[in-house]
Amino acid sequence: MKVMTLRSPAGLENLRIEERDDPGAPTPGTIRVALHGSSLNFHDLGVATGKSPSADGRVPLSDGAGVVESVGEGVTEFAPGDHVVSCFFPDWQDGAPTIGDFSRTPGDGIDGFAQSHVVLPATAFTKAPEGYDHVEAATITTAGLTAWRALVVDGKLKAGDTVLLLGTGGVSIWALQIAKAMGATVAITSSSNDKLERAKGLGADFTLNYREEQDWGRKVADWAGGRGVDHVVEVGGPGTLAQSIDAVRVGGHISLIGVLTGRGGEVPTAALMAKQARLQGLIVGSRREQQDFVRALEATGIRPVIDRRFPLDALADAFAYEASGGHFGKIGIEW
Template identity: 45%
Template sequence: MRAMVLQEGYGIEYLKPQDRPVVEPGPGQVALAMKAASLNYRDLATVTGAFGRARLPLVPLSDGCGVVTAVGAGVTRVAVGDRVAPLFFQGWFAGEPTPQALGTALGSPIDGCAQEVMVLSEQGVSKAPANLTDAEVACLPCAALTAWRGLFAEGNVKPGDWVLCQGTGGVSILALQFAKAAGARVIITSSSDEKLERAKELGADFGINYRTTPDWATAARKITGGRGVDYVVEVGGADTFTQSLAAIRLGGNIVVIGLLSGMMKDMNVAAIFGANAHITGITVGSRTNFEDMVRAIEANDIHPLVDKRFALEDAGSAFTAMKAGEHFGKIVLDIG
């Protein structure tokens, strides 16, 4: 079977196709014929070494969709023919995260979804929403679940709340879709007026171009009548966190998800307690969170936005497109 493997070094140029033997599932395991996989910023950082040196060789990508083709002895969660999504964390099933559970992520340290066949524990897969295509299912395990957990499992977004989403990548667009399904009002930021218009077509109530309006926190407060937003989906990191603090209402929530602009910056700690801010760091979620999200996706007929598609062997071009910020929503590899 074919796999895209990071070999010999770090960088998109080191991602190469490789033939690998197919492994039969053992007791408690399932074999998946992979149909699609999607890219996240984490995958780009892993391939380029931005998050440190992962072990090599490595098959990247944490998010995918597959069909069960064989099961080992004792498997009861799924059956041959079921369409499933591999879980981002293969060892986090419910409750609070543990260091052990957070060490079981696909795409590093465990080989990920950029391959034709995967063999995983039956505990590490969940049935896919019936209303989604394979490409759409492949957007769920990391990006969608991160947005879901931040807004609903850890947060409590209600009808009428104001949610500010930073940018138009996968997590932010899915957060927009989830928030609108819950009856919230959404402000979205981008450096592109074209992308802001596309976000409004998906339901965003207001858009702020942070290039032409660098003080977007003040603009967001003005939109909310001076009160501030209830939630910020914080994907920017070091360069946006201070403005997120300025944008929230007294007692508002910042859901810290990403670090696109960096990890470290001086921080005015007084601004945190002065805002009575609730700051929550989000590292994807558990299997229970995933299955709660699947029910909501089916009930509300929510469809992740797939913006660009590439063949498995063209994964390098997919990563190049992500690095250039060309996407709106998700980038997907078609596998089977």
């Protein structure tokens, strides 16, 4: 079967299609899935470019969606023909976080989904949202579930809350859609006025170009009645955290998700203490949380925003497009 692999040294020029043996029939407790879709994440780009080192010959892509072809003995949750989507942490089924690295994350510590078929434990998948195509389904594995956990699971979002989102990438646009569906009021930042207009079309209540307004955290706090917002989905990291603390209300919640501006830096501890805000790091979520998210998507009718779709054999081009920062929402891969 055809498989996309990443050869050493890592780099987009070393992504190549290879032939590998078919995984065969499912064994007890496993399912055989014909894969048809994926989506790109910042984490995937890090693996592909070598910033997150992985093994020579690794199959990339942490998101995978497709159709169950057959099931192994003892599997009752799925049947042939079911549409399924992968889990970012296939071993984290439920409860509190159990892993803090990517050693068992597809496309990083283990092979990912840039291939035609896999045979994996049934517990490494959930059912896809009803009516989603395979690329749409794949967007929930990493970006969608991250936004869901940040706002709903950890943040306890409720109608009437105010939310600040940074940028218009996959996590932030998912968070915008979730927050609006839950009855929240949303502010969002970007360096592109065109993207801010698109965000307004999705329901954003307040938009701000952070390149045109240096003190954007204070501006957002003023917009939120001077008290600050209830939730911040912080995808930037050290370069934006101080502004996020300025924007959040006393006793508010900041979900620390991204490292777009770097992996380390100063934390304005005095400001954070004065705000008495909860700064919580998170990496995606559990299988149970993904199942809850799927039910919410089916209840609300939310559909992901797909900026562009690329064929699998153009994966390097898709990553180059992601690296350019020109996308709004998710970048899809389909085959």
